[in-house]
Amino acid sequence: MNSLHFSPRRNWMNDPNGLLFHGGRYHLYFQYNPLGVGHGNLSWGHASSKDLVVWEEHPVAIRFDDDEEIFSGSIVVDAENTTGFGSVEAPALVACYTSESKHAAHQAQSLAYSLDGGLSWTKHAGNPVLDRRSTDFRDPKIIRWDGGPEGAEGSYWVMVAVEAKQQEVVLYRSDDLLSWTYLSSFGPAGAVGGVWECPDIFPLRLEGTDEVRWVLLVSLWPGGIAGGSGTQYFVGGFDGRTFTPDVHREPVEVSDEAGLAGLDWFDYGRDCYAGVTFAGLPDDQRTLIAWMGNWEYAKQMPVDAEAPRRGSMTLARRLSLTTVDGRPRLRQSPVGPALTPSGHAEDVVVTEPEGFSTPVPSRGRIDLAIALQEAEGVSLRLEGDEGHAVVIGYDRATAELSCDRREAAVGYPEGFASVQRMPLETTPTLELTLWLDEESIEIFAAGGTRVLTDLIGPLRSPDLRVTGIDGAVSLVRLSTRAACDGEGERGAETARTAETMLR
Numbered sequence: 001m002n003s004l005h006f007s008p009r010r011n012w013m014n015d016p017n018g019l020l021f022h023g024g025r026y027h028l029y030f031q032y033n034p035l036g037v038g039h040g041n042l043s044w045g046h047a048s049s050k051d052l053v054v055w056e057e058h059p060v061a062i063r064f065d066d067d068e069e070i071f072s073g074s075i076v077v078d079a080e081n082t083t084g085f086g087s088v089e090a091p092a093l094v095a096c097y098t099s100e101s102k103h104a105a106h107q108a109q110s111l112a113y114s115l116d117g118g119l120s121w122t123k124h125a126g127n128p129v130l131d132r133r134s135t136d137f138r139d140p141k142i143i144r145w146d147g148g149p150e151g152a153e154g155s156y157w158v159m160v161a162v163e164a165k166q167q168e169v170v171l172y173r174s175d176d177l178l179s180w181t182y183l184s185s186f187g188p189a190g191a192v193g194g195v196w197e198c199p200d201i202f203p204l205r206l207e208g209t210d211e212v213r214w215v216l217l218v219s220l221w222p223g224g225i226a227g228g229s230g231t232q233y234f235v236g237g238f239d240g241r242t243f244t245p246d247v248h249r250e251p252v253e254v255s256d257e258a259g260l261a262g263l264d265w266f267d268y269g270r271d272c273y274a275g276v277t278f279a280g281l282p283d284d285q286r287t288l289i290a291w292m293g294n295w296e297y298a299k300q301m302p303v304d305a306e307a308p309r310r311g312s313m314t315l316a317r318r319l320s321l322t323t324v325d326g327r328p329r330l331r332q333s334p335v336g337p338a339l340t341p342s343g344h345a346e347d348v349v350v351t352e353p354e355g356f357s358t359p360v361p362s363r364g365r366i367d368l369a370i371a372l373q374e375a376e377g378v379s380l381r382l383e384g385d386e387g388h389a390v391v392i393g394y395d396r397a398t399a400e401l402s403c404d405r406r407e408a409a410v411g412y413p414e415g416f417a418s419v420q421r422m423p424l425e426t427t428p429t430l431e432l433t434l435w436l437d438e439e440s441i442e443i444f445a446a447g448g449t450r451v452l453t454d455l456i457g458p459l460r461s462p463d464l465r466v467t468g469i470d471g472a473v474s475l476v477r478l479s480t481r482a483a484c485d486g487e488g489e490r491g492a493e494t495a496r497t498a499e500t501m502l503r
Contacts, residue, residue: 062121096109208323370473
């Protein structure tokens with residue numbers, strides 16, 4: 001295994017599309033240029049996995065042609081054969097994607113279907129199926145609505161898409177995926193410093209209760225909390241027609257730093273964008289993958305001449321909803337590979353200026369618990385054998401975690417060198433989980449309710465150095481585990497459980 005994160009063998013990749021658990025496998029489609037490493041000729045690439053860790057890349061699924069590029073969208077299983085593309089005995093997979101016209105500034109929603117489990121696709125002869133005569137109507141996510149508590153509405157398809165430049169989520173309904181009726185819209189609200197993209201909507205049960213709330217994800221760029229691309233979310237109710245947030249958010253411009261900080265952000269790093277969830281899994285196994293990139297510099301990222309490609313995905317993340325400070329927040333739990341222990345320490349007093357150093361795996365997981373004692377903060381420096389370094393810091397006075405990748409930006413585009421900050425609660429003991437994969441870091445804090453994802457310069461054979469800031473700290477616990485080749489344990493168990501529950 002060369003990486004914990006999916007990346008195509010060659011060429012350009014960005015947004016995940018059509019995430020689907022079907023036939024015992026996770027299917028990941030994605031924005032893909034089959035002709036090179038630049039952003040263009042957009043088609044749907046395809047990979048699948050039994051465990052969300054080891055991926056098999058397949059031939060291009062839906063290819064651009066002389067009339068259109070294939071922008072982002074989603075896939076459903078048409079179990080009741082509402083489209084007539086398949087049969088009840090052999091349901092079609094139906095992809096709804098954005099047709100990006102090559103002849104005019106125009107976007108509309110189109111369908112393609114597969115009768116062989118998602119390997120080959122046929123475009124619907126009647127495309128597009130929904131056209132608002134818009135230049136920026138895109139990124140349809142299709143879900144099945146099966147009625148509210150009373151069930152009076154019956155069952156139908158719901159499309160959640162965006163009018164990107166208007167910062168508006170638009171909702172439609174259909175009985176057959178072919179003819180659509182407008183339901184409602186949401187927005188502008190929250191962060192509006194850029195175009196809105198790649199919405200998703202799904203229910204989650206609030207931990208410790210029987211209450212079900214709905215989560216609306218909205219990606220935007222520019223205007224993200226860390227600069228450039230970012231993803232915000234709203235928690236509320238959905239009645240099959242209208243999404244109503246629990247908290248009304250007035251539009252916040254990118255210049256309003258305090259306003260942005262008060263919003264709910266899916267990730268506080270610079271490289272987690274356009275995340276959407278898998279169809280075909282039970283709600284209590286709601287799982288998301290995002291593109292690990294940022295539009296501020298994605299097109300200029302360096303390319304390895306021996307493996308010319310750009311773009312990778314985040315680790316898959318299991319989502320749940322928990323209560324923090326009296327309101328619901330998303331909790332993210334990463335799905336990683338099987339691991340083997342590589343290091344352990346506990347109850348180590350770390351004094352200045354010596355600090356505490358230990359080798360850590362280039363690809364794997366680090367779990368830390370650090371008691372600050374009288375110190376004003378703590379510094380975690382990860383440095384590879386080529387001199388690239390990332391510094392993670394916690395400031396007790398501001399209760400902020402920072403990730404400084406400026407020493408891991410040599411050879412990277414302008415704007416890449418940066419420091420990201422993430423708010424945490426004031427705590428006497430800092431607990432973190434770090435996932436390293438040589439050229440990326442994913443930081444999970446506050447039980448997974450705060451996450452920061454960054455691309456970094458290569459950290460090969462890194463050392464971790466822990467240092468207290470203005471005082472000694474106690475390393476209560478440090479555990480390092482290296483990634484193993486082969487099956488990811490949690491993802492495979494998810495697949496087995498999902499198959500059982502969905503029979």
